[in-house]
Amino acid sequence: MHMFRVASGLESMVIGEAQVLGQFKEAHRVATDAGTVDARLDYVMRRAISTAKRVRTDTALGRGAASLSEVAVECARASCGNLEGKGVLLVGAGKMSRLAAKRLRDQGARIMTTSRGESSRRLARAVGAEPVALTALEEVAGEVDVIIASTDSPTTVLDAAAIEALQRRRDRRPLCIVDMAVPRDIDAAAASVAGVTLIDIDELGRRAGARLDQRRDFVPAAEEIIDVELDKTVTVIGQRETAGPTIAALVEWAENLRAREVARSFGAGRQIDDETRERVDVLTRSMVRKLLHGPLARLREAGDPATALAIREAFRLDS
Numbered sequence: 031m032h033m034f035r036v037a038s039g040l041e042s043m044v045i046g047e048a049q050v051l052g053q054f055k056e057a058h059r060v061a062t063d064a065g066t067v068d069a070r071l072d073y074v075m076r077r078a079i080s081t082a083k084r085v086r087t088d089t090a091l092g093r094g095a096a097s098l099s100e101v102a103v104e105c106a107r108a109s110c111g112n113l114e115g116k117g118v119l120l121v122g123a124g125k126m127s128r129l130a131a132k133r134l135r136d137q138g139a140r141i142m143t144t145s146r147g148e149s150s151r152r153l154a155r156a157v158g159a160e161p162v163a164l165t166a167l168e169e170v171a172g173e174v175d176v177i178i179a180s181t182d183s184p185t186t187v188l189d190a191a192a193i194e195a196l197q198r199r200r201d202r203r204p205l206c207i208v209d210m211a212v213p214r215d216i217d218a219a220a221a222s223v224a225g226v227t228l229i230d231i232d233e234l235g236r237r238a239g240a241r242l243d244q245r246r247d248f249v250p251a252a253e254e255i256i257d258v259e260l261d262k263t264v265t266v267i268g269q270r271e272t273a274g275p276t277i278a279a280l281v282e283w284a285e286n287l288r289a290r291e292v293a294r295s296f297g298a299g300r301q302i303d304d305e306t307r308e309r310v311d312v313l314t315r316s317m318v319r320k321l322l323h324g325p326l327a328r329l330r331e332a333g334d335p336a337t338a339l340a341i342r343e344a345f346r347l348d349s
Contacts, residue, residue: 109206122181123149171199
């Protein structure tokens with residue numbers, strides 16, 4: 031239950047956080063490569079991953095930005111209408127900037143990075159961005175449509191005068207600045223510069239909180255999916271050492287189908303002699319045995335409980 035909930039984002043600080051599923055999948059890969067996952071745990075983890083994907087597909091739990099970096103990028107998109115080809119300057123190269131950079135890249139933005147250290151160049155190489163020296167921002171001012179700032183600087187990185195200088199070079203076109211840093215990277219007075227919309231950490235927090243409230247409404251639907259998939263998983267795990275229950279269910283299903291079709295073919299009012307009926311029974315039973323030979327052999331030989339679940343689902347044995 032815990033693994034299913036973790037993979038689905040129900041145990042995250044930010045409910046429905048998409049990144050946790052990627053982290054879960056990576057943990058599964060690393061453990062598999064290290065040989066520390068047995069067949070049962072491997073099966074449970076794979077089922078947790080598939081369940082998490084279903085949660086994201088069948089519910090709105092993960093839709094809409096909720097983390098600060100997601101909300102920051104959403105603000106950027108809202109200000110530009112579309113980020114395709116838009117210039118976004120990332121001030122800082124820490125975790126928040128890396129997360130924002132990945133989302134910006136996915137949306138087709140032209141990314142520029144700047145910071146006081148070598149980290150800016152490393153981030154630029156990682157996401158295909160253009161590194162810019164902090165002292166040379168005015169040179170690229172015309173290419174910047176959005177600034178997203180997130181450094182660990184104890185003091186302001188860009189003051190109102192610096193923003194005013196950028197705006198003069200940009201002919202005072204609308205400029206969205208999103209400041210994710212604590213303490214602030216952008217001087218609060220920059221909000222008064224013509225053409226500038228400044229969104230600080232407090233506003234980001236309010237927007238993220240509103241989206242989290244919306245996501246909580248979808249938790250019960252996600253939990254219902256998890257309950258169903260977990261029940262299937264536990265059932266199959268209980269049958270891992272022996273495929274007997276699934277074999278019995280499959281044989282019973284086939285025999286019921288065979289008998290029903292034979293009865294329907296002859297009809298209730300039609301007379302048939304015993305010899306013909308016996309021949310039909312022998313023929314149809316033989317066909318059923320031959321048709322089931324492959325699935326039954328696979329069930330008896332397989333050590334992976336996924337085989338039993340696949341056959342149960344393919345033949346709808348649980349319904």
